[in-house]
Amino acid sequence: MKELKLEICKERTNNNKITYLLENYNGFETEKKFDLILSRDVFMYINTEQLYQNLQKIKSQLTEDGTFILIDYCFGEISNKDFTDYCMNRNWNLINVSFYKKLINDAGLTVVDDNSLSQEYISYFENKELDIEMDVKENLNKKIGFLKEKSFDWHYFIVK
Numbered sequence: 001m002k003e004l005k006l007e008i009c010k011e012r013t014n015n016n017k018i019t020y021l022l023e024n025y026n027g028f029e030t031e032k033k034f035d036l037i038l039s040r041d042v043f044m045y046i047n048t049e050q051l052y053q054n055l056q057k058i059k060s061q062l063t064e065d066g067t068f069i070l071i072d073y074c075f076g077e078i079s080n081k082d083f084t085d086y087c088m089n090r091n092w093n094l095i096n097v098s099f100y101k102k103l104i105n106d107a108g109l110t111v112v113d114d115n116s117l118s119q120e121y122i123s124y125f126e127n128k129e130l131d132i133e134m135d136v137k138e139n140l141n142k143k144i145g146f147l148k149e150k151s152f153d154w155h156y157f158i159v160k
Contacts, residue, residue, distance in 0.1 A: 025054060033063040040071040044092050048103070051095075055107035068109065068159040071117065074100060076150040083151040086142065097155055104159055113158040118147045121154050 009020045021028075025042075037058055043051050058068050075094040087094060095103075101111050122144055130137065146152055 025057075026050075030061065032061070033066065034061055035063050035066050036069070037062060037066070038069045038071075041073065043070070044073045044094055047093055048095065052103050052107060055104055055109060059108050062160075066160070068157075070100075070104075070157040070159060072100075072155065074153045074155045076146075076152040078150050080151070083146050086146065094152060097153065100155070100157065104157065109159045111157050112160050114156060117154045117156055122147055 006020050006022055025039075043054065046054070062068060073092065073094055075096040086092075097114070101114070104111055125140060125144055130140075132140070147154065
C-alpha cells in the first residue's frame with residue numbers, strides 16, 4: 001500500500017526533483033532539511049505532548065525558507081455526547097484552532113495562513129454520487145452532520 005501511494009504521487013507530479021517519503025514520523029530521524037513537510041489528518045490521533053514534540057521536530061527538519069502544511073480536524077464550537085462518543089470510537093484527540101496555533105508558536109514556528117476547509121469538504125461530498133459501501137456512506141453522512149453543526153472543523157495551517 002505504501003509503495004502504491006508513493007507511485008501515485010510520482011505519477012501525478014512527474015518531477016524527478018521531488019523526493020517523496022512516507023514514514024512513521026515517530027521513529028523518523030534524519031539530518032536532511034526539507035523545503036516542504038505535509039501532514040494531513042494525522043495529529044488528531046496523538047496526544048498533545050507528542051504533537052508538541054512533533055512540531056519541534058518539524059521545525060528542526062525544515063530548511064530556512066521551508067513550509068509546513070498541516071491539515072487536521074480541530075475541535076469545533078459545539079460539543080455533545082454523540083460527538084464525544086464518535087471521537088472516542090475513532091481515537092481522535094481533537095484540540096481547537098487557537099490551541100493548535102499556540103502549540104505551533106510555542107514550538108518556534110509561525111502560522112502564516114490558516115482557514116477552515118469544512119465547507120469545501122461538505123460541498124464535495126454532498127454534490128458527488130459515491131459508489132461506496134453502505135456503512136462507509138452512513139459514517140460519512142454522520143461526519144458531515146457533525147461538520148455542519150460545527151462539532152469539529154477541518155482546518156489547514158500554513159506554517160514557516
